[in-house]
Amino acid sequence: MVPLPPEDPSSANSEEEGEKRENDPRVRYHADLGLVETTDIQRGLLLARRMLRRNGERRQPGPHIAIDSDYRGTGKRTLLHHIGMGHQGRRENLHGIDDARIPVICINAPPTPGTPADWSAALATFLGWDLYRSDTDSRPVQRMKDFTGPAVHVMRTNHVEVCLVDGIDRLRTEDLQPTFDFFDYLADELSLTVFWSGIGSSDILREARTARFPALRRTSDAAPLRQRSVPTLWVNRLPPRSPEHPDEWPRALASFDGRLQLCHHGPNSLLELAEDLYDITDGLMENLTPLLSMAAQIAILDGTEAITPEILHDAARYLDLPAAGTMDEAW
Numbered sequence: 079m080v081p082l083p084p085e086d087p088s089s090a091n092s093e094e095e096g097e098k099r100e101n102d103p104r105v106r107y108h109a110d111l112g113l114v115e116t117t118d119i120q121r122g123l124l125l126a127r128r129m130l131r132r133n134g135e136r137r138q139p140g141p142h143i144a145i146d147s148d149y150r151g152t153g154k155r156t157l158l159h160h161i162g163m164g165h166q167g168r169r170e171n172l173h174g175i176d177d178a179r180i181p182v183i184c185i186n187a188p189p190t191p192g193t194p195a196d197w198s199a200a201l202a203t204f205l206g207w208d209l210y211r212s213d214t215d216s217r218p219v220q221r222m223k224d225f226t227g228p229a230v231h232v233m234r235t236n237h238v239e240v241c242l243v244d245g246i247d248r249l250r251t252e253d254l255q256p257t258f259d260f261f262d263y264l265a266d267e268l269s270l271t272v273f274w275s276g277i278g279s280s281d282i283l284r285e286a287r288t289a290r291f292p293a294l295r296r297t298s299d300a301a302p303l304r305q306r307s308v309p310t311l312w313v314n315r316l317p318p319r320s321p322e323h324p325d326e327w328p329r330a331l332a333s334f335d336g337r338l339q340l341c342h343h344g345p346n347s348l349l350e351l352a353e354d355l356y357d358i359t360d361g362l363m364e365n366l367t368p369l370l371s372m373a374a375q376i377a378i379l380d381g382t383e384a385i386t387p388e389i390l391h392d393a394a395r396y397l398d399l400p401a402a403g404t405m406d407e408a409w
Contacts, residue, residue: 099379104339108374113156113367114333117326122311126161126273129309130240133271142261142287143273144280144310151364152313155244158275159184162242169239180205180236187245187276195253197260198225205232226260233268240271246283247276258286273311280310316361319352327356330363334370341383354387358394358401369393 099105115123122145129143145154162182169181185200199209202225209225210218241264249257261272274283287308316330317323331348338348348355348370359365372393373385382389391401 099381102378105375105378107339108371108378111334111337111367111371111374113153113363114330115156115160116153116313116316116330116363118311118313119153119157119160122157122313123160123164125311126157127164130165130271133239133269141271141309142258142265142283143271144283144308145273145275146280146310146312147277148312148314149362150277151362152315153363154275154277154313156363157311157313158242158244158273161273162240165240178236180233180238182240182242183233183238184242185244187243187248189248195249195257197257198229201225201229201233205229230264230267233264238268238270240273242273242275244275246274246279254282254286255289258283280308284308316363318356318361327352327361330366331355334366338370338374338385340374340377340385343384347385351385351387351390354390358390358399365397365399368397369399372396 126143129141133141145158147154162184166182169179170176173179183201183204185197185204188195188197188200199220202209207225209220211221213219241261243261246257261270264270265272276282316327319327328349331352332346335346335348355366355369359369369390370385370393373389376389376392377383377385380389394401
């Protein structure tokens, strides 16, 4: 439950009053506003659910699906996690909450400083295994070199259906083909559907598929096989308000508008700052969420209790974002 604001937010600026504002529960609340579901995220969730429904009913390996965008910070990770939470929730509604079921596995691309990416260890870490033991000199030593066999056994026993992989764009070029071979094996063994998130993930996945299954293989001289398709869920930055896109930016602001708990915040007040907000954030959720979070906290701490252009500029300065009016973005 969101805490109520103080009855008199504009009382004297004493040291005691400043401490009260600092400890106001709404400061912590606004520090974690969360992300909103943009049009692309909503569309991606719908398409993902359709794909998973088909794959789940047929119990066959699902396709590798890319989650891609035109810029960083658009909400790819948000979509990835929402896909996982949605599938987990649907399985719990169907089977009840069952500790013997792990419908979704979510892992990050492991760091690879000069060594091949160890995906089996990433799976084992998600499953909660202790990967290391102490040697005779009390130094940590990995229990085994490859956790694939035990991980596959546990994943099969616990009915894993979806694997979410974030940060595929961080892998080294030489790790890509072994990575996709590894997940092809998992998909075939466990009838998994694998979602890959990262900027350029659709191109990375397509190139890996082409390298393994060359596009110019021929069944006859007259019938070359086309390059393998890669289903892609696109999460792009929000466009500025325009005749072609009249609602996407206002809809995102309206979603945040309803979450703000400020005494002098009027309904749809953020829409009055729509142009400034786009100018500062460039339509990226990675910028919009912390900007509004910081601005709301400033408004509480200085007693303004409303987000004004001046407060927006202060918040942008703290976050090292450009001030409104310094970008050449068309509106």
